[in-house]
Amino acid sequence: MHDTQSKTQERALLVGVCPDTDLSDEVEESMRELARLADTAGAYVVDQVIQYRHSPNPAYYIGSGKAAEIAEICKEQEVDLVIFDNDLSPAQVKNLDRSIERRILDRSGLILDIFASRARSKQARIQVELAQLKYMLPRLTRQWSHLSRQAGGVGSGGAIGVRGPGETQLEVDRRLVRGRIEQLSRALEHVEEAYQNQRKGRIDKFCVTLVGYTNAGKSTVFNALTQAGTLIEDRLFATLDATTRIVPVSGGQDILLSDTVGFIRKLPHHLVASFKSTLMEVFHADLLLHVVDASHPQWEAHMETVGRVLDELGVHDIPMIPVFNKRDAVEDFAVFQRMQRLYPDGVAVSALDPADMERLRNKVFEYIDRSRLELGLVIPYTEARYLATVYESGDVIFRADEPNGVRLVVRVMPAAAGKLNRLLDRFVA
Ligand SMILES: Nc1nc2c(ncn2[C@@H]2O[C@H](COP(=O)(O)OP(=O)(O)OP(=O)(O)O)[C@@H](O)[C@H]2O)c(=O)[nH]1
Ligand SMILES: [Mg+2]
The missing domain is CATH 3.40.50.300 (P-loop containing nucleotide triphosphate hydrolases)
Structure with missing residues (x-):
């Protein structure tokens, strides 16, 4: 992890909720991991806040008092973005955004952002964009376009900025996003087909x-x-x-x-x-x-x-x-x-x-x-062309030239055994 902040790095505050003191080790580990994720995404982690509460507040996830406290910390420590260790509902993001007045990101959003910045191949890019759009769709509200105005930062670049579907998404509505999701899903099907062919x-x-x-x-x-x-x-x-x-x-x-x-x-x-x-x-x-x-x-x-x-x-x-x-x-x-x-x-x-x-x-x-199987075959001399296939399929552990053909025992993988059986069924001894 980076100990010193570089000029371009955004300052992030991490927030977690611990439902039970018995779980505090687990929550702390999850927070450490969140810090690594934030670091991977290019943010500088300023501090972390863990709140103990039994169940999430439906409006703010954390308590509304805690949200006010976090708003204070953000001012004092010049925080650019607040990252939650759990997934937030679109309504929670909206409320937190209003009360904390900083960019709000949840764990999924952060992971998607990292994937987006790391996707190189065509296939990976399609997959990440698809996931981003599906994540973004229910969150397409006023505050989303507010977030996207700051494109380029952690989390904002993901779905809408340079790393993702492109700046024009700022103006697009749900209908367009859905259309793009469909288009990407089709592209992915093609990729899968190509993969299946290659697999054959x-x-x-x-x-x-x-x-x-x-x-x-x-x-x-x-x-x-x-x-x-x-x-x-x-x-x-x-x-x-x-x-x-x-x-x-x-x-x-x-x-x-x-x-x-x-x-x-x-x-x-x-x-x-x-x-x-x-x-x-x-x-x-x-x-x-x-x-x-x-x-x-x-x-x-x-x-x-x-x-x-x-x-x-x-x-x-x-x-x-x-x-x-x-x-x-x-x-x-x-x-x-x-x-x-x-x-x-x-x-x-x-x-x-x-x-x-x-x-x-x-x-x-x-x-x-x-897991290899042994298969016995007798291949007539007139069908000797199949001998090469047998030798390519596995290890021939026995061979004898008999009057009616070549007797072979071959050790093969189960998949190859199936293939040989289909091809040479009539010769199986
Ligand atoms: N000490 C030690 N370090 C290791 C060993 N194997 C891998 N590492 C280190 O662990 C780190 C992660 O290794 P990777 O091979 O990239 O891990 P990965 O599972 O492919 O990670 P992702 O692709 O991110 O999922 C690197 O810094 C490696 O050098 C090992 O046997 N001993
Ligand atoms: Mg790897």
Whole structure:
């Protein structure tokens, strides 16, 4: 995090609500994360305020007295924008805006802003813009256009300014926004179709996908396993696009490894929905590697969040191996004991240690090996052209030339077995 403020940075005040003193650790962690998000978005965090109250105030989220207090702090500390750790209703934003007289942003708005500034590929841009518009639609009121006059700052640039749909959105009404949403949804369908076509070519490959909380080290593991040069940063949401590379496997079929966007608690719902096509690699995976930052005090909560997001995406029944990363940075040995007890199938690694990455690679290969099937075939000499197909599909572990043809036993991945069965059904021995 930046300790000193640069001239261009906006000054942000963070606000959180804690419903119960039992939850104060969790709220404080969530606030720390909000501070990282604000920093990632380019703001300078001046201070934070946590209010203890059982349930949110429908008009202000916090109490109206607290809102007045915050207004004072904003004047004293020259705050430009107030960021809430929870999602605010459009009415709450409006009321807070009036009483605090500063730009109001909630966690979803902030996350969307970061995604917008990081989206590079066409697909990521479409997805982020779509999520932004859906988020913005119910908030298209007077105060929204008030916010947008200050385009360029954190949160304002997202939906309306340079990073998003464009300045002309200032004047547009809901009808236009809806039209744009439709247009983007169609564009996304095309992208998905193209993806499905591209996938057909690799259907018989074993697909492994890295998932996990943001900053867990997915891209670092990905690079170590594939020798690729994907962007690694000690920042949130370094990766927005799924990247897929081949991991060569000696003497057998190569596997495809995919890196994906990181998850975070309270990930905006619209964003999850929009990012479905980026997360296709997750749906089609044969195996998920759940990368966890083992050195993070909240690793268990992170794992739960990842589980919840996968649920929300509708990903079920895909086998998953927990990968406890950043082993080198774990100070307390008890952490490993707990991980081993709760996740006996997990592996503790450091992505920075080549020997550990070799161990992880072997663990994946073992898993693949266990899920391979053996298929017996007798291919007549007149159909010898199919021999090459069989050899390409997997490992031939037995071959004998018999009077009526070549007898083969081949070890293949389940997907390849299906394909071979369809093609060579009449030769199955
Ligand atoms: N000490 C230590 N640091 C690591 C390890 N693996 C990754 N890191 C660091 O953790 C930070 C995040 O790494 P990334 O690989 O970008 O994380 P990510 O999960 O891809 O993050 P997003 O793309 O933002 O979701 C970087 O600063 C890495 O250098 C590790 O095993 N040990
Ligand atoms: Mg990454």
